[in-house]
Amino acid sequence: MSKYPFNRLGYMAGLILLAAQVSPAQAELNLLNDQALSGISGQGGIYLSGDISINEDGGPIQNTYFGSCSDTTKRCGARLAYQLKEGGGWMVLDDIRGKFSFEGLTLRVRKIDSGFGGDGALFNRDVLEIGLPNFVRYDSVTFKLATSSTARPTDPGFQQTDIFSVEMQGDVVLEGNLLVFPTGNP
Amino acid sequence: MKPSVITRAGAPLIALLVPVSPSVLADLQSLDDSAMAGISGQSGITMELDLAATANSISYFDDGSGIHLDGFRIGAASDPNGRAHQIYKIDILDDASLNLDFVVQDRRIEFTDVRLDDNPAASMGGVFFDHDLDGNLRLSPGGSLSSSGYTYDVSYQMTNGRLGYRTNGNEVFLDGITMDVNAPGMTLDVDGSTLVLASPSVTGSFSVDAIRYSNNPLNHGVSSDVTSGALLPSYGSLSGDFDLSSETWIAAGGRFGDEGIRVDGSTTINSANFIYSDDGNSIALLGMTGVNTVDNLRLDVALDWQGRQSLALTVDSISGNLDIQQVQLGGNGGNLGQINLDYLFADQTINGQAYTNAVYLQGGGNADAGSQGLRLAAQWSLANANVAYTEDGNRVIFSGLQSWGQGDLTVDVTRNEVLNGTQFYDGLRIGFEGVKGGYRINGLKVGDDDAPLQGGTELLLALGVFPSYDFEIDGQITLGAGGASGEGLTINSDIQITNGRAALVAAPYDEGNGEVSQKGLWATELNYDTHVREMTVDVTDDGLAIIKGEAWGTMDIGNLRVGDKVEGNSFGRFVVQNYEKGSSMTIRPGGADNVCVGGSGTDASSCAASGGLWEMRGEEGVTVSLKQVFARAISDTKRNAFIWETNRSQGAGGPENGTGTQLVLNDIHTSDGEDLDGDGIEDNTFGIQTDLSVDIYHTKVVKKEDGADANGVVGNRGDEKIMDTSTAAGYRYVAAPTDTEKADRPLGFAVQAHSRFKELSVNNIDLVHPTGGAATAIYGVKMQNMDIRANLTATPIQ
Numbered sequence: 011m012s013k014y015p016f017n018r019l020g021y022m023a024g025l026i027l028l029a030a031q032v033s034p035a036q037a038e039l040n041l042l043n044d045q046a047l048s049g050i051s052g053q054g055g056i057y058l059s060g061d062i063s064i065n066e067d068g069g070p071i072q073n074t075y076f077g078s079c080s081d082t083t084k085r086c087g088a089r090l091a092y093q094l095k096e097g098g099g100w101m102v103l104d105d106i107r108g109k110f111s112f113e114g115l116t117l118r119v120r121k122i123d124s125g126f127g128g129d130g131a132l133f134n135r136d137v138l139e140i141g142l143p144n145f146v147r148y149d150s151v152t153f154k155l156a157t158s159s160t161a162r163p164t165d166p167g168f169q170q171t172d173i174f175s176v177e178m179q180g181d182v183v184l185e186g187n188l189l190v191f192p193t194g195n196p
Numbered sequence: 197m198k199p200s201v202i203t204r205a206g207a208p209l210i211a212l213l214v215p216v217s218p219s220v221l222a223d224l225q226s227l228d229d230s231a232m233a234g235i236s237g238q239s240g241i242t243m244e245l246d247l248a249a250t251a252n253s254i255s256y257f258d259d260g261s262g263i264h265l266d267g268f269r270i271g272a273a274s275d276p277n278g279r280a281h282q283i284y285k286i287d288i289l290d291d292a293s294l295n296l297d298f299v300v301q302d303r304r305i306e307f308t309d310v311r312l313d314d315n316p317a318a319s320m321g322g323v324f325f326d327h328d329l330d331g332n333l334r335l336s337p338g339g340s341l342s343s344s345g346y347t348y349d350v351s352y353q354m355t356n357g358r359l360g361y362r363t364n365g366n367e368v369f370l371d372g373i374t375m376d377v378n379a380p381g382m383t384l385d386v387d388g389s390t391l392v393l394a395s396p397s398v399t400g401s402f403s404v405d406a407i408r409y410s411n412n413p414l415n416h417g418v419s420s421d422v423t424s425g426a427l428l429p430s431y432g433s434l435s436g437d438f439d440l441s442s443e444t445w446i447a448a449g450g451r452f453g454d455e456g457i458r459v460d461g462s463t464t465i466n467s468a469n470f471i472y473s474d475d476g477n478s479i480a481l482l483g484m485t486g487v488n489t490v491d492n493l494r495l496d497v498a499l500d501w502q503g504r505q506s507l508a509l510t511v512d513s514i515s516g517n518l519d520i521q522q523v524q525l526g527g528n529g530g531n532l533g534q535i536n537l538d539y540l541f542a543d544q545t546i547n548g549q550a551y552t553n554a555v556y557l558q559g560g561g562n563a564d565a566g567s568q569g570l571r572l573a574a575q576w577s578l579a580n581a582n583v584a585y586t587e588d589g590n591r592v593i594f595s596g597l598q599s600w601g602q603g604d605l606t607v608d609v610t611r612n613e614v615l616n617g618t619q620f621y622d623g624l625r626i627g628f629e630g631v632k633g634g635y636r637i638n639g640l641k642v643g644d645d646d647a648p649l650q651g652g653t654e655l656l657l658a659l660g661v662f663p664s665y666d667f668e669i670d671g672q673i674t675l676g677a678g679g680a681s682g683e684g685l686t687i688n689s690d691i692q693i694t695n696g697r698a699a700l701v702a703a704p705y706d707e708g709n710g711e712v713s714q715k716g717l718w719a720t721e722l723n724y725d726t727h728v729r730e731m732t733v734d735v736t737d738d739g740l741a742i743i744k745g746e747a748w749g750t751m752d753i754g755n756l757r758v759g760d761k762v763e764g765n766s767f768g769r770f771v772v773q774n775y776e777k778g779s780s781m782t783i784r785p786g787g788a789d790n791v792c793v794g795g796s797g798t799d800a801s802s803c804a805a806s807g808g809l810w811e812m813r814g815e816e817g818v819t820v821s822l823k824q825v826f827a828r829a830i831s832d833t834k835r836n837a838f839i840w841e842t843n844r845s846q847g848a849g850g851p852e853n854g855t856g857t858q859l860v861l862n863d864i865h866t867s868d869g870e871d872l873d874g875d876g877i878e879d880n881t882f883g884i885q886t887d888l889s890v891d892i893y894h895t896k897v898v899k900k901e902d903g904a905d906a907n908g909v910v911g912n913r914g915d916e917k918i919m920d921t922s923t924a925a926g927y928r929y930v931a932a933p934t935d936t937e938k939a940d941r942p943l944g945f946a947v948q949a950h951s952r953f954k955e956l957s958v959n960n961i962d963l964v965h966p967t968g969g970a971a972t973a974i975y976g977v978k979m980q981n982m983d984i985r986a987n988l989t990a991t992p993i994q
Contacts, residue, residue: 055651055652055654055701055703055992055993056651056652056654056655056944056990056991056992056993057897057944057990057991057992057993058988058989058990059793059895059896059897059988059989060793060794060947060986060987060988060989061793061794061795061986061987062984062985062986062988063984063985063986064982064983064984065981065982065983065984066983066985067983068981068983069952069954069980069981069982069983070882070885070952070953070954070981070983071869071954071980071981073870076980076981086981087981088979088980088981088982088983089978089979089980089981090977090978090979090980091976091977091978091979091980092974092976092977092978093974093975093976093977094973094974094975095975096972096975097975098975100976111794113896113898114897114898114900116993117654117701118651118701118703118993119701119702119703119715119716119717119758119759120715121715121759135759135765136715136758136759136760136764136765137758138701138717138758141900144898144900144913147794161976161978162869162978162980164869190758191758191765192756192757192758192765192766192767192768193765194842194843195842195843195844195851195856196755196765196766196767196768196769196842196843196844196851
């Protein structure tokens with residue numbers, strides 16, 4: 011067993027993310043149930059629920075490209091463009107719309123010094139714990155992936171090629187906790 | 197030896213208060229019999245006099261150290277060389293009481309400087325007090341403790357009042373003060389060596405027409421500028437009423453040496469209302485009640501902790517509570533809710549250092565502002581406070597607030613000029629010099645004071661308040677008179693915070709078993725340099741409107757630590773720079789009202805049909821509307837940027853900033869995306885607009901796992917948490933709660949947010965290597981047409 015057992019999961023930009031049911035490391039982790047947490051100091055934190063919608067009724071720009079969602083000749087979603095090469099073209103996520111809702115996203119700092127099949131005692135560190143909601147509901151979440159000649163669709167010489175569209179609907183199961191903690195040289 | 201009061205001119209102080217000076221006597225006119233016929237109560241004595249009295253200095257000595265009121269004068273308010281007109285009628289009544297009717301017209305009492313022995317060149321500044329009085333004092337034998345005491349019945353009306361503070365030719369003053377006071381049955385007794393003053397009932401009302409500012413040295417206690425004739429600018433007006441009772445004990449003996457004064461007291465606010473108005477729109481604190489107790493307040497002329505001579509006010513403790521039934525904001529009279537607080541200022545030890553409560557008043561103010569000004573070398577120690585906010589009957593308590601610190605505060609009235617290399621602005625300048633302190637909040641309680649302590653103080657981040665903060669502050673904030681239009685405030689400030697430690701997430705510092713290391717997510721080695729120019733603050737019909745002229749700053753977080761704020765491991769260094777022009781904020785009473793959470797619909801049935809949760813959050817609460825206009829970068833300090841740096845070289849004091857690898861988001865800015873005004877530059881007026889409506893509301897909380905929870909309460913996954921005071925833990929889990937049980941869902945903060953922007957751009961994203969330099973990874977990011985709506989509820993974890 012390594013000094014820091016979570017090293018098995020690999021490092022990602024200095025953060026180690028543990029998600030009990032969406033990580034391939036699931037088999038190696040033991041979920042702490044609510045009662046097990048009773049022995050952990052620092053019970054502070056918050057519990058979040060709610061919904062977030064993007065451009066449900068369109069955005070603030072009204073021009074030849076963007077408009078109301080009732081106007082089928084225009085796009086009412088948000089647009090994100092970024093340029094990877096100086097003077098080159100733009101990658102675009104276009105017409106971003108949709109709604110997400112969730113119950114029970116938690117946020118707190120806690121010390122892990124027990125559990126995890128004995129690995130917790132060896133780990134013995136503080137982590138920022140993001141408790142994932144059991145379900146995240148996607149309601150008509152859509153966007154288009156495209157390439158464009160300009161950052162704005164209203165810039166001179168604008169040309170855009172929509173590569174594909176994505177639409178997401180339904181519930182996604184997100185269980186367990188996301189543990190975020192520093193590692194390496196700060 | 198008793199403390200002594202003398203005048204430097206050699207005349208006893210009483211000579212200034214009682215009309216016995218030759219110059220005054222020469223002006224007295226005897227009343228003939230026909231004149232006397234118009235005066236009632238002819239059995240007594242009537243004195244009518246025109247008074248003008250001056251003294252070069254009045255001094256108070258305490259253990260050989262003196263404080264001097266220089267340039268003392270009593271005379272006319274309207275004429276610096278004129279006399280105040282006063283009429284006193286004295287009668288002995290049938291019950292052997294002494295009755296004094298008094299009328300005072302056009303009187304000013306003032307002193308130009310307050311100086312201390314050790315630094316006579318520095319003055320605390322001057323104070324003037326103008327007033328007309330019409331009142332009555334009745335003095336009867338016998339106090340509350342013995343027949344050797346006295347009983348006073350006092351009532352008076354003050355009109356045409358002014359109370360001002362002047363430094364270096366600039367003034368701030370309350371103009372047009374009117375006050376009615378009725379205080380029957382006040383008693384004065386001697387108990388051993390202590391004077392006991394009891395005021396069983398002090399009722400009255402007051403109003404202040406304007407709080408004015410003058411930067412013209414030719415002005416002194418006038419409403420209009422003597423040069424231009426224009427009315428002087430105003431911060432706003434005040435009004436209120438009060439019903440108080442109090443007891444005060446006064447004894448000889450200071451905290452330092454043999455001499456000094458000791459004061460103990462207790463004041464009860466039976467009822468009070470306070471209203472600040474800006475062009476007719478008000479902030480009103482209504483229905484106030486409370487108690488304040490002062491234990492062992494001492495007044496000395498003594499040295500502060502840096503050996504500087506001062507007028508020292510030191511106290512063992514100040515405790516009390518204050519309840520405000522309504523906080524109304526805006527011309528439309530909307531209600532934010534109810535506030536209750538209790539507090540205890542007392543000595544405490546934080547991080548091994550002892551803190552107390554003391555203010556040491558010294559002369560001089562800011563060193564560059566001139567010879568006049570006030571310096572307060574202050575130590576504060578708030579040992580415990582609880583602040584409760586209630587809206588629509590739902591209550592959240594921020595529990596275990598502690599604060600501590602020490603440092604110098606300077607107070608100067610300044611004008612827009614550069615003096616000795618320092619830029620000053622029009623207004624009342626409050627300076628911070630080496631102020632080192634902090635605060636922390638233990639946790640939240642919902643419902644009542646006996647509720648269990650919970651986490652959740654990080655919810656305050658939504659209001660820009662850290663749950664815990666250690667800081668060192670230098671800088672200034674200048675409060676100018678006049679807002680965006682008419683009355684109001686204009687603020688210019690420069691604040692530098694160094695060596696800060698701010699919690700973004702914080703666990704309690706005391707869970708009931710004594711103080712523990714507070715766990716959290718901490719921004720440490722924090723240096724924050726922030727500047728604001730021409731920011732106006734006005735009360736409008738809707739609420740409080742704040743418009744920033746120009747604001748910029750750099751928040752340099754040396755380490756973002758998780759766990760302990762000193763020893764916790766670090767995610768690295770984060771730098772956030774902001775540069776805004778034309779940003780604004782409006783705070784309005786009233787929250788989100790009716791909301792469909794997780795669905796859509798305009799009523800309960802349509803919301804439920806869409807799978808949503810219909811919430812009626814009530815009329816109270818608060819809504820904050822923000823407009824953040826991120827301007828394009830014009831320099832390395834005036835820009836919007838984000839930097840994350842890791843892998844820094846280790847120096848003697850830890851990781852050295854600038855030696856590691858950086859991710860830089862450079863020149864983040866908003867834009868309207870078009871040039872409507874035709875000036876050749878893209879407009880940038882829309883910014884990022886965000887509306888946040890915050891309520892305290894019952895929130896659905898579901899159990900995430902089968903079995904017992906952290907407090908041993910058993911339930912199944914998906915069960916709802918229902919508060920129940922009859923259970924040991926204060927709650928239980930219910931699979932399918934009834935409507936009655938739903939009314940007992942846990943309380944939390946419900947936030948309805950709506951944020952939108954036309955364009956938000958990042959000029960470039962660079963990766964910076966300490967030796968290889970910057971390499972651009974992304975040559976531009978542009979987000980357009982974004983509109984995000986969110987309904988979020990946040991409850992503390994129990």
